[in-house]
Amino acid sequence: MKKIYTVALVTILFAACKDGKTNTETTTKNTMNTTENPLLVASKLPYGAPDFTLIKNEHFKPALKQGIAAQKAAVEKIVNNTEAATFDNTILELEKSGTLLQSVQNVFYGLTGAHTNDDLQAVQEEMAPKFSELQDGIYLNDKLFKRVKELYVKRDSLVLDPESYKLLETYFEAFEKAGANLSAADKEKLKTYNTKLATLTTAFNKTLLAANNDGALVFMNKEDLAGLTESQLKSLENKDGEGWKIPLLNTTQQPLLQSLEKRATREKIFMAAFNRADGTKNDTKDIITKIAELRAKKGALLGFKNYAEWSLQGTMAEKPENVFTMFNGLIPAATTKAKNEAEEIQKMIAKNGEDFTLAAWDWNRYAEMVKKEKYDLDESAIKPYFEIKTVLEKGVFYAAEKLYGITFKERKDIPTYHKDVMVYELFEENGDQLGLFYADYFARPSKRGGAWMSNFVTQSHLYNNKPVIYNVCNYPKPAEGDEALLTYDEVSTMFHEFGHALHGFFANQEYPSLSGTAVARDFVEFPSQFNENWALYPDVLKNYALHYKTGEQIPQALIDKIKKAGTFNQGYSLTENLAASNLDMKWHTISPDFTISSASAFEKDALHNTKLDVVSAVPPRYRSTYFAHIFGSGYAAGYYSYLWTEMLHHDAYNWFENNGGLTRENGQRFRDMVLSRGNTVDLEAMYKNWRGSDPKIEPMLKARGLK
Incomplete structure (x- = not known):
């Protein structure tokens, strides 16, 4: 993000x-x-x-x-x-x-x-x-x-x-x-709205951080955590007392649910995440309701039917109707695939000798069993090849070097705001300085949830400034002395966030307001999503996927299994994304005279009316009460951007595949024609000029297993 x-x-x-x-x-x-x-x-x-x-x-x-x-x-x-x-x-x-x-x-x-x-x-x-x-x-x-x-x-x-x-x-x-x-009177009214919204947004972020921290669960009985490795248990030891403390990530699903054997434990953790800001002392329902209603009034005051219509000015989507059209085109295929996946998982539950109906807290564990049976692929067999610093230096940086010629040098002399943060200096192919990169990857109570990129210094020729950029993630920190091993999803996130960083590093603008990532929200995710593709590119993967103990390169057989399983669970993944994106648009297309009597009921109706609740075991990626993108950040009426730009990134990678793949020539062309342009040209025209045609949706459908 x-x-x-x-x-x-x-x-x-x-x-x-x-x-x-x-x-x-x-x-x-x-x-x-x-x-x-x-x-x-x-x-x-x-x-x-x-x-x-x-x-x-x-x-x-x-x-x-x-x-x-x-x-x-x-x-x-x-x-x-x-x-x-x-x-x-x-x-x-x-x-x-x-x-x-x-x-x-x-x-x-x-x-x-x-x-x-x-x-x-x-x-x-x-x-x-x-x-x-x-x-x-x-x-x-x-x-x-x-x-x-x-x-x-x-x-x-x-x-x-x-x-x-x-x-x-x-x-x-x-x-x-x-x-x-606006008239003078309406300007004064707008100022009141904006001030209230600024205060409410700040309150939401503060309350949500407390909800995430207070929602952590402490287990005193080791048997409740059966399925976790000794290394995982060691990293979860409660520093505030006895037992093991399970922190909450910002999403609805929690990573440990995949490993935990006891169903009661899984349900307890899932419900703690699901209700972290609903019915607790850190309840955000009143805050988000006020934000949504105020935004609706603001949109109307500015001459629009709703907030989303106002907000989408200047974006590639242009208006809410186009976003809903995209949703309507994807929902049937996504939910149908999710239903089929749920049926497979239910059979696996029975095959495992258990008798219960699949629920959201069961999905990840039994989906992993299905994947292992269908593709002979086990997440635990992959993680030893994804040591965090090796992934960064020999994967993320390596791909950037091969594409763009840039090199990296760690700078331990640059002070940071936390001991876990690493700093690297970047250089152009000819040795010229490019900028500084801060990598802050481990979760901690003082950090908000999610993953993001931003700048300490933004590129600008006006001030002769080179970029100073940081990436922030929330990977679980290992116990002292243990290696930090990533899941493939976490590897993909690292590539994603560095894609944002490259967009900032390659900025070549006079004015900071047009520099780098200062583009429409439904374009800004394109460079980051596109960069994810290199995580599985054969030359890149073999360079960084090295066993943390032996240094052995990941076996080709395991690579083949990873790729073969690429479309696995895509029904779930797409449906949870669509559910969150739809919630965002529903909150921001209410009319100014609409009163939300219950945030929970509003959320339930929003999902039901768009048939995104037909697979009950697939919850939205974010519930409204902890949806920081839209109530605490700049993605209000904009979370659809991830799906909108997904079409672009698959189409762009398709061009690379058809033109020689990962080469310096291709990378330089992409840098010169896309990544370096900032917001200085029309984005659709820029993409078409680079691609040679309008984007096509077929590569995305193929990648999602929908075609």
Whole structure:
């Protein structure tokens, strides 16, 4: 997932952050009385990376407030300029206005997501409405919009270079989308909505983190955990007392259910995850209901039928109807395949001498048995070949080197925010510096659930900035002294998130607002999903799939089994994804006068009315109450993006397969024509120009086993 912070609309549109030594130094010199705050002076580390040896909790609030003040002053200067509006004195100055604030926010949001604490959460709660008010003060400013509009109207006569032209268009569209054309009274109402939404979103994230942590289960009887290896048990030893502590991941299904033999234990863990934020002290139902109803009112105020219709402006899908059309085309095939899979699993339960009806907490365990019987493939036989650092360096990095010529060097001299974080420096094929990469892979209580990519520093020629990028995952941390071995799904996630990172590293833009991953939500997942394909590419797999004890290369017979099982369980996988995506769209297509009397009933009806509950053992990947993508991040009315871009990534990989596969020539062409373009060109045209045709859905259907 590309992490998108949503203090307001503009933060969604401009996911890239504005960093720069020059502007930061100027702002600091002109407005600060002290240089004691490391967030307010240029970092002395390579690439301007944040110096976590100096940054303390108490530095953030004053730095954020200083950043807000600096941006307000810069905007006021633009508005009060008596000279006629020009690109330089309006658009360029607006682009530069938030440099200090964004550089502080990059670090702040990095920590609040990956390593938060009570102090940071308190700052987040206090500052969220202030960030919203700041954005409204900019994008609902009549005088500022007048200057932007004057330039937009005569844009074709301004003789701008293509990227500057695109920046002007992007700002104008952002102003319009934000409500710049509303009446004064409606603008005040919108400001109220935005402030409330910022506060509610922050409250949701804080409550969900507590729900994830408090939902962890402690088992005192080792027999209850039968099926887990001694290594797994050792890693789960309760550091707060006796017994074994099972943490909750952000998804509905929990990885350990695949191994646990006792059905009562599986049910207990599943229900703890399923109800973590429903009926507990960390209940989020009231919060998400308020968010959905406020968003509906916001959409209506801005002239749309619902929030989704407003939100989908500028995306490839364009409108909710197109998203639902995609769902309707996939649901019958997905649920039919899931039904067939459920029947196979039910037979396996009986074959195993057990007599019960398949439930969600049984699926993973008995599906694994079916896979072993059908394909002679056992997950436990695969994991020894997927040691985490070997996967990263000899798999993820190796594929990037073969495709794009880039190389990597670990930097143990760069300070990090947690001891588990690794740092690498990236170099171009000719030896030129490319950027810094932070890898933060292990779960911990201070980290929100899921996996994501974001920037500490965003690429920009305007500020001569090279990217500093981080990937965050939530892999279970092994016990001290044990190796960290990954499942294949976790390997795929590592490739996925580094695909986002490559999109950021290869950015080649003047302006940070158009740089790298600052693209539509239903395109941003394309480079990341596409990069997953290299995890099973023969040359790559053989290079990194080495037994952690012997160094033996993964046997070809095992590779063949993995590939043969590629379409296994795809009915379940697609249905759980469709269920979550559908929930997202249903929450965000309610009308402004619709009252949600019960969040649970709304969720149940949303699944039933679209026939996504026909296989009761397949729950949504996320229940509404812990759906952080849509209630705590920037994917509201946007979770469909994963399915939308899935078609692109399978189609793109099909092109590679038909044109020589993993070669430097193919990689360079993809980098030059797609990964390096940021948001500077029309995305559909960009893809078609690279591909030579419109994307086709057949490769996706084949990969899913639906054709």
